[in-house]
Amino acid sequence: MQQTIDTARVATGFELESLSWRERHQSTIRMWRLYARTLSRNTSAMLGVGLVLVFFLAAVLGPWFVPYPEDITGAVNLDIKLQPPSVEHWFGTDEVGRDVFSRVVIGTQLTLKIALIIVGVATLIGVPLGIIAGYVGGVVQEVIMRVTDVFLGVPGLILAIAIVGALGPGIVNAMLALSLVWWPGYVRLVQAKTLSLKNENFVEAARSLGAGPLRIVFVHILPNCTSPIIVKASMDMGMAILGAAALGFLGLGAQPPEPEWGAMISNARKYMPDWWWYSFFPGMAIFITVLGFNLLGDGLRDVLDPSHRE
Amino acid sequence: MTRFLAKRGILIGVMLLGLLTLTFFISHVAPGDPAHLRAGPDATPEMVEVIRVKYGLDKPLMTQFYVYLKGMLVGDWGESIHSSRKVWDELVIYFPNTAELVIFSILIAIVLGVPIGVLAAVNQNTAIDHFLRVLSISGVALPMFWLGLMLQLFFALKHPLFPLNGQLHVLLDPPDPITHLILVDSLLRGQWSLFINAAQHMVLPALTLSVPGMASIIRVNRAEMLETLNKDYIVNARAQGLSAFRIIGMYALRNAMLATMAMIGLRFGWMLGGTVMVETVFDWPGVGLYAVNGAINNDFAPIIGSTIVLGFFFMLTNLVIDIIYGVLDPRVRTQI
Numbered sequence: 001m002q003q004t005i006d007t008a009r010v011a012t013g014f015e016l017e018s019l020s021w022r023e024r025h026q027s028t029i030r031m032w033r034l035y036a037r038t039l040s041r042n043t044s045a046m047l048g049v050g051l052v053l054v055f056f057l058a059a060v061l062g063p064w065f066v067p068y069p070e071d072i073t074g075a076v077n078l079d080i081k082l083q084p085p086s087v088e089h090w091f092g093t094d095e096v097g098r099d100v101f102s103r104v105v106i107g108t109q110l111t112l113k114i115a116l117i118i119v120g121v122a123t124l125i126g127v128p129l130g131i132i133a134g135y136v137g138g139v140v141q142e143v144i145m146r147v148t149d150v151f152l153g154v155p156g157l158i159l160a161i162a163i164v165g166a167l168g169p170g171i172v173n174a175m176l177a178l179s180l181v182w183w184p185g186y187v188r189l190v191q192a193k194t195l196s197l198k199n200e201n202f203v204e205a206a207r208s209l210g211a212g213p214l215r216i217v218f219v220h221i222l223p224n225c226t227s228p229i230i231v232k233a234s235m236d237m238g239m240a241i242l243g244a245a246a247l248g249f250l251g252l253g254a255q256p257p258e259p260e261w262g263a264m265i266s267n268a269r270k271y272m273p274d275w276w277w278y279s280f281f282p283g284m285a286i287f288i289t290v291l292g293f294n295l296l297g298d299g300l301r302d303v304l305d306p307s308h309r310e
Numbered sequence: 311m312t313r314f315l316a317k318r319g320i321l322i323g324v325m326l327l328g329l330l331t332l333t334f335f336i337s338h339v340a341p342g343d344p345a346h347l348r349a350g351p352d353a354t355p356e357m358v359e360v361i362r363v364k365y366g367l368d369k370p371l372m373t374q375f376y377v378y379l380k381g382m383l384v385g386d387w388g389e390s391i392h393s394s395r396k397v398w399d400e401l402v403i404y405f406p407n408t409a410e411l412v413i414f415s416i417l418i419a420i421v422l423g424v425p426i427g428v429l430a431a432v433n434q435n436t437a438i439d440h441f442l443r444v445l446s447i448s449g450v451a452l453p454m455f456w457l458g459l460m461l462q463l464f465f466a467l468k469h470p471l472f473p474l475n476g477q478l479h480v481l482l483d484p485p486d487p488i489t490h491l492i493l494v495d496s497l498l499r500g501q502w503s504l505f506i507n508a509a510q511h512m513v514l515p516a517l518t519l520s521v522p523g524m525a526s527i528i529r530v531n532r533a534e535m536l537e538t539l540n541k542d543y544i545v546n547a548r549a550q551g552l553s554a555f556r557i558i559g560m561y562a563l564r565n566a567m568l569a570t571m572a573m574i575g576l577r578f579g580w581m582l583g584g585t586v587m588v589e590t591v592f593d594w595p596g597v598g599l600y601a602v603n604g605a606i607n608n609d610f611a612p613i614i615g616s617t618i619v620l621g622f623f624f625m626l627t628n629l630v631i632d633i634i635y636g637v638l639d640p641r642v643r644t645q646i
Contacts, residue, residue, distance in 0.1 A: 154620070154621035161602065242451075246455060250590060252605055265455070279463075280460070287453065
């Protein structure tokens with residue numbers, strides 16, 4: 001949107017400042033309305049929005065509404081250990097009598113933090129590298145893309161395990177490892193997009209009007225890369241949650257007293273089959289959260305990328 | 311075509327060199343002391359120094375890289391601290407088990423995924439289609455390790471239909487190796503009871519590993535089928551009065567399979583990574599479990615060895631898909 005307004009002003013000498021905010025941003029407002037309408041008509045996307053919203057609310061408000069906040073880490077109530085789900089303990093209790101429901105709800109915080117950091121670091125590394133590769137081209141592109149290819153040429157989880165192996169197990173190292181294997185996807189996405197945008201007419205026009213490379217990148221290329229990045233980031237939130245939970249389960253990520261879903265399941269595994277609820281509910285939490293982000297990402301793609309609209 | 315193959319060949323060579331460089335960086339340049347890493351957590355400072363000299367870790371980085379590459383190429387992949395055996399020798403034992411698991415998982419994913427995708431496309435926007443869509447979206451969101459545990463809970467512990475874990479009953483010996491794949495070998499040697507036992511052990515892990523792949527195959531196949539079913543030549547075939555079975559099976563599915571093939575290849579490679587979780591849950595003696603045990607025991611050489619093996623076969627899979635694509639679709643050949 002921005003680039004059309006820019007060139008229009010130069011071409012016509014039209015004074016945009018004389019118009020009200022609403023008038024100046026009319027096209028943007030219309031665009032957002034269209035997005036909202038398309039999204040709200042998509043049932044599965046709305047389910048995704050709902051699930052993600054519940055997840056965020058649980059992460060933010062969790063500490064205020066969980067029934068047994070003292071069970072999050074240290075509490076021990078051996079006389080009520082491994083109780084089945086009941087009115088007092090919706091998801092039952094674990095091997096030292098902690099309320100599984102409270103721990104699953106509080107687990108959303110850690111999960112959200114981990115996923116945001118992984119996806120955030122991956123975008124911060126991947127997007128600039130992708131733009132540089134696509135815009136500069138030549139040897140720089142060759143080097144960046146070959147390194148990206150190598151990273152993408154190894155299954156992500158096994159590479160993450162190798163990195164955790166070198167750094168030592170723990171939640172911080174697990175996040176670091178997953179971030180380090182996650183960025184190449186963004187490089188490939190953004191590089192391809194930059195390559196195609198670079199030769200578009202509006203970029204050509206901006207360049208011929210004397211816009212420098214930085215202005216072209218930040219004003220004309222980056223804003224047009226945002227929709228695919230947002231779609232990928234939304235999908236990746238779900239995948240990052242799965243990855244972090246997997247490392248937690250393998251004993252390489254978050255360590256036991258932490259209320260992390262994967263680590264909880266790893267612990268609960270010893271208590272199958274008689275005490276099934278202990279491993280069942282944290283797994284359901286992972287499943288539902290990931291499902292939410294996937295549905296949301298799917299819906300966003302339909303909205304932001306018209307070629308995918310059904 | 312020769313040019314295309316040559317280019318692909320060079321590319322995989324470059325990728326392999328890249329993989330070795332990457333693993334070199336992880337094992338030699340990672341923060342912390344690489345000699346300490348190799349010596350294990352219980353080593354005394356003297357032992358660390360011995361290891362440092364033994365592995366040449368006191369030499370300049372370029373020399374180390376040269377030594378590392380040479381070692382990798384002649385099969386000297388270091389030693390496991392845990393078992394004091396050569397990593398290469400252990401990987402030779404574990405890899406066929408992983409290969410067997412992945413092959414059966416992808417077969418399950420294809421055999422179930424392709425027909426289900428067709429079923430969904432043929433019944434577009436009906437209750438069947440919606441139900442299958444929910445199923446396939448859920449399949450990608452399921453944490454595989456948890457799915458494995460739940461299958462164990464239900465089909466091995468509550469209702470003992472299948473064995474809980476492992477590859478064979480503890481009292482049974484694997485057949486004399488021909489291909490090193492237990493199911494294939496027991497069949498070739500005519501050992502039926504062994505074959506049945508191994509097959510029973512295969513069901514739950516292979517099913518677990520196949521679920522996310524199956525879900526993606528259903529989605530892609532459905533979308534491609536819908537696209538081809540709307541093409542003019544299909545409408546024409548219908549107008550000519552060809553049977554639905556013939557139209558779907560012969561004309562539509564064949565064209566839809568091109569994109570589905572790409573997804574199958576992608577998912578096959580991805581399953582190599584997934585074995586890490588499935589093998590841990592089902593105690594399956596493969597490369598994934600070997601890597602995880604290495605990471606837990608601070609045993610570094612096995613992790614690097616497993617990463618290289620799984621990475622190598624992942625790259626090989628991608629190469630094979632590329633070549634199949636090039637054979638099936640001549641446009642791809644000229645593009646690159």
